[in-house]
Amino acid sequence: MPNAALKILLMSAEVVPFAKTGGLADVAGALPKALRADGHDVRVAMPRYGRIDRARFDLSVALPPYPVPMDDHDIEAGLLQTHLPDHDDIPVYMVDNQHYYERDGIYMYEDDADRFIFFCRATLEGIKRLGWQPDVIHCHDWHTAIVPNWLKTIYKHDPFYARTACVYTIHNLAYQGIFGYRVLEVAGVDEYGFIAHPDMPHLNDVVDFMGRGIYYADIINTVSETYADEILQPDFGEGLDPLLRDRRDRLYGVLNGIDAELNDPAADQYIAAHYTAENLAGKAECKLDLQREAGLPQSRSTPVIGAISRLADQKGFDLIDQIAEPLLLHNDVQLIVLGTGDQRYHDRLNEIRARFPQQIATFLTFKAQLAQKIYAGSDMFLMPSRFEPCGLGQMIALRYGSIPIVRATGGLADTVRNFDPTSGEGNGFAFHPYHSMALYTTIVRALENYRYRHTWQQLMLRAMHADHSWASSARRYVDLYRRAIATRSDRPPREAYQKNAS
Structure with a gap:
């Protein structure tokens, strides 16, 4: 039967x-x-x-x-x-x-x-x-x-x-x-x-x-x-x-x-305010709360990029290492990183934080509550993996209206469609060659689009309406x-x- x-x-x-x-x-x-x-x-x-x-x-x-x-x-x-x-x-x-x-x-x-x-x-x-x-x-x-x-x-x-x-x-x-x-x-x-x-x-x-x-x-x-x-x-x-x-x-x-019950911005117990695709007002409050907890200046207009990851080459941290300083030096942006991994990346992130204390926050640990705050409070979510069999972070980020910036490999390629401003199609920003300049230009492209509030809001709505539940x-x-x-x-x-x- x-x-x-x-x-x-x-x-x-x-x-x-x-x-x-x-x-x-x-x-x-x-x-x-x-x-x-x-x-x-x-x-x-x-x-x-x-x-x-x-x-x-x-x-x-x-x-x-x-x-x-x-x-x-x-x-x-x-x-x-x-x-x-x-x-x-x-x-x-x-x-x-x-x-x-x-x-x-x-x-x-x-x-x-x-x-x-x-x-x-x-x-x-x-x-x-x-x-x-x-x-x-x-x-x-x-x-x-x-x-x-x-x-x-x-x-x-x-x-x-x-x-x-x-x-x-x-x-x-x-x-x-x-x-x-x-x-x-x-x-x-x-x-x-x-x-x-x-x-x-x-x-x-x-x-x-x-x-x-x-x-x-x-x-x-x-x-x-x-x-x-x-x-x-x-x-x-x-x-x-x-x-x-x-x-x-x-x-x-x-x-x-992803578990749509646990990862729901309308009901998440760990975030500062609830919100939905129909009412996004709470996301701005979540952003201010995240900036406060990260010790960064609170600003509704400054784009926040979140990263929740194992700190390793496979996750693209060799690329992040190469572009972090010029990114922070030449752009009005904040970067918040949560995770543990290779000691050289712990040390390197601490060095960058010492140089740019108003733009980068690092949490070299893993806390489930803070992870949810990053999904809800960030404007963009960074996953430039060398390879990624599936990846859950980008799908959770989409549900919370945090726009993924990814390398188009594995499950990242299957879930994040590169944004085309001409057609208005896409739900994130993706690059193909595993190269630091490809990552850098993709982040800059995302930052440029962030300036257009109506365009960005439509991008967020498409992201949040995607169904990545287990059904x-x-x-x-x-x-x-x-x-x-x-x-x-x-x-x-x-x-x-x-x-x-x-």
Whole structure:
């Protein structure tokens, strides 16, 4: 039945509001809500990290302790249960094990491979014990990439998963989860050896989790259509582009959405005044409030550019570094930066702030409340990324009427249309060549257009009327789920193993 409700298990290493280090958590927390609103039975699985308080999130026992195969022995897992906030009908299962997860952080441990193999195996075994049989398992990033591998190998003849398809989502191809041969033994797939590929000899002697997810999944997607095209080329493929080209008939792009309830200038609890596309008066108050909090002169007429980002080359901070001083020296503009990252950019921003204290404010931290104030109080939002699989900041900025200035790559190209003053079309300012002068001239072009208040207000209205909620993206995912079920195969995409490789 093509329109029947689906049973969907979403597996992720992090989920808002329980644990977050980046956009993956936002997706894993928001997509299930949109799927449930569309009538599907969706459940979420993640590890129960030590920082997740059992009392705060009302965690209860879903299963008594049960054995999980790891290498040549069993390790006991607990399975706890809660639900997404305000959504009692979306269960969240958390795999519990003191040895693996009772730590201060989430990632960057020497045994990360073991930790996420255990999470994945414990989830599959736990769901089986619960008797809830998913039609599709939706896996995210390298932490869960072993699951499509297992469904084609050690679970291949398990009747419980006989009809279960797998969709694998790449959020950022740069983080692949690369380990040594021992990991195959821990995961119980050593008899199949490494993946061999004539154009990727490096896969012949390492375990690349993401590579295995791409190889075995029924459907692969990434988080924007442009990025799905870009990663087929060596410049963006991170060494996996030959494998991606092999599987391009099953590779799709689905743009992420944003949580329209949390990011709503008409109801945001953190901003100084509420406003809508029908009544923009509150945005001016938000701007004055932001300038006050940033310690900058309060001025309704001076354009404010906001940036909320990891301070790294990938996010274009090498370009910002080159143009910041001439931009501030020759233009009436204020720049407010929120984020942490490479120390050299911390130092450089502090240097620029010392020279231009009336024009730049830097917050070398991350505060959710301040982020919302920047979205609401800024006139423009800066994202000159070298590459950007999707990006959420530009979509949130659009919703708040802060006009994005972006490099046209990945999800930025899919969401920000370059403004054409002749036709009046577009919702932001975009440039293509990754060059500091291209960024500089694009910012100056935005500043020039800002002077024309009617033109700018129309630009803001177009930005705020854009729909980047999860509803349309969720429907695209449902299409992929059904495609995965319809085209599911018991066999891997091609027989290309190195048996007993070592």
